[in-house]
Amino acid sequence: MKDDKLAVLIDADNVPYAHVKEMLGEIAKYGNPTIKRIYADWTKPTVAGWKNVLLENAITPIQQYSYTTGKNSSDSALIIDAMDLLYSKKVTGFCIVSSDSDFTRLATRLREAGMFVMGLGEKKTPQPFITACDKFVYLEILKKEKESDEKSVVKSKQPKDQSLNKIDKSLIKLIADSIEEVSDDNGWAFLGALGNHLIKKRTDFDPRNYGFSKLYPLIKKIGKFEIDERESGEKNIKHIYLRNK
Known part of the structure; x- marks a missing residue:
């Protein structure tokens, strides 16, 4: 599994940016993140925090304008890219970083195609998306591990x-x-x-x-x-x- 080439697709509207290094470190346990993309309407101030961490973590921002109020257009862009990557056969697995249940069908479809699918999201993530993945990790755990490391607390x-x-x-x-x-x-x-x-x-x-x-x-x-x-x-x-x- 660790030899898998993973596509990391991040929904910037539904996950915090504060622990991106821990997030990528966790993903690396399951494969090599060869493609890293993040989706948002970058004209919005709500995702400004992500801009500071993209370059140092080699994450490619994908611009997706919000054409309709109340709708997350980034979801559609992420799903389209995922299907393109699936058919390109450049990767053997996907990591979807989001707390949004809208990606449940995507995760199911990727697994049907024989892909390894990992999910990362907050504790509030709906159960259908969690169940649709091969493995799901809560971001709060990564946050607590970082805090423990900073205080030199033995994890066990x-x-x-x-x-x-x-x-x-x-x-x-x-x-x-x-x-x-x-x-x-x-x-x-x-x-x-x-x-x-x-x-x-x-x-x-x-x-x-x-x-x-x-x-x-x-x-x-x-x-x-x-x-x-x-x-x-x-x-x-x-x-x-x-x-x-």
């Missing part, structure tokens, strides 16, 4: 107020059901397989939403699953397996 020991969601019964059930679905005949599930399965079931699943940098510390915090650390044959590397109690 973030304070409770760093989490977007609370550990509750629905999370525990999600993990328990997922363990059951990917486990072997003895009920043991490999941690890596579990993580991939959780994202398939809920595209916005991310341990960072609960204040943990990785899945394993979150599992241990819950304390309701058996844990087996098995030797891998490599020095200082263990394979983690989980089972429902």
Whole structure:
């Protein structure tokens, strides 16, 4: 996946500009952002903040005038460009940065064509768009990680107020059901397989939403699953397996 060539398409009207570096850093975990474009009516003062960060991050601004009051014309420009890029075969995946549900059908269409689709948006993003992506990351998490880094806080020991969601019964059930679905005949599930399965079931699943940098510390915090650390044959590397109690 990290070898994927990604087209990063940003809806400037629906996401903040303050953490663009963290945003691009997150995207780089999933592929190489070879095309980076941002869409807005750049004559509007509401997107002025973006202008200062475009050049240093090599993001190409696309001008789209608002011909009708109350309508986001940037959406149409972004969708047209996405379809052009799809048929050009220059990329193998897309990252749509927006908190707008208008891109739900676009994400679905791109996935139907075999593209990897990642979404980034704020917590207010409607569920249909989140579900339409292969992976969705909340921008608030990236903001909190930046603040933690600036305060030299170890990510795996973030304070409770760093989490977007609370550990509750629905999370525990999600993990328990997922363990059951990917486990072997003895009920043991490999941690890596579990993580991939959780994202398939809920595209916005991310341990960072609960204040943990990785899945394993979150599992241990819950304390309701058996844990087996098995030797891998490599020095200082263990394979983690989980089972429902």
